[in-house]
Amino acid sequence: MSRFRIFKSIVAIAGVALCLAAAPACAADSAAAKAKSSPQENPAFKKFIDEGGRMEFLGNSYGVDGWLLIQKDDKISTIYVTPEGGLIRGGLFDPAGLPVTAQQITAYKARMNGSQGAVPGAEKGGASKAETVYAQVEKSNWVRVGSKDAPYMYVFMNVGCDHCQDFWKKLQPSVKAGSLQLRLVPFGREDINRDGGAALLSADKPGDAWQQFIDGKLEALAKDKIKGDALERIDANTKLVRTAEIPGPLPFSIYRKLTDGTVTAIVGEPDNIMVVQADLMKNE
Structure with missing residues (x-):
């Protein structure tokens, strides 16, 4: 898989630092803002999948669901979904400025390489039924x-x-x-x-x-x-x-x-x- 990148332009949102990137991803619009975080129900996610993209749930931290977006050419980006359905492109940082996204991606890669741990925060919902129950x-x-x-x-x-x-x-x-x-x-x-x-x-x-x-x-x-x-x-x-x-x-x-x-x-x-x-x- 392509090398993971952490984006550096930081903006404070809801008490946590989030960086916005220009990498290809699903943009938030008025329809997506009302949609749920499920890829099957969110119009922006559905469009991305229909175009050959793939999504992997990264976990829930600080009240937002993280998703890894993998394009058909293997380029990747991350997007976070607020409880109201809003979409934020880029990386998530904790209040101390430490990169939450990097930790989530590391955990995802570990699961793909034999780690059996649960997706962080999946018990709160947002993931598949199987991941949530697990x-x-x-x-x-x-x-x-x-x-x-x-x-x-x-x-x-x-x-x-x-x-x-x-x-x-x-x-x-x-x-x-x-x-x-x-x-x-x-x-x-x-x-x-x-x-x-x-x-x-x-x-x-x-x-x-x-x-x-x-x-x-x-x-x-x-x-x-x-x-x-x-x-x-x-x-x-x-x-x-x-x-x-x-x-x-x-x-x-x-x-x-x-x-x-x-x-x-x-x-x-x-x-x-x-x-x-x-x-x-x-x-x-």
């Missing part, structure tokens, strides 16, 4: 099972769900081998799922506690194992399932592919677990 999940209450350095996937589960337990058994060899990390997101209203999930969030070694529970040692995730605010955190996860419209049946898995940086979601147990493992395989 960012919300990243900020949810989860426990890590497996190597912290391994590629990861988030798995929404009920501790009393047979399919969730079967899914764990299929992935366990990869987790033990250090090639996969699971980030379990327990939730549920029934006592076994709410109390058991809270106990899982409280466990010093959640992977061991989960395995013991599956092996029939139900006391491993008993109510007396709950610590601190774990019940409140379980309830927050349950609320997220509702507000983000996480579909069933369980387990529900979501991850960012290492191959191309896209977010992928799987409802229920996947038909071919090897496809999932290939998506999360590091390219050495």
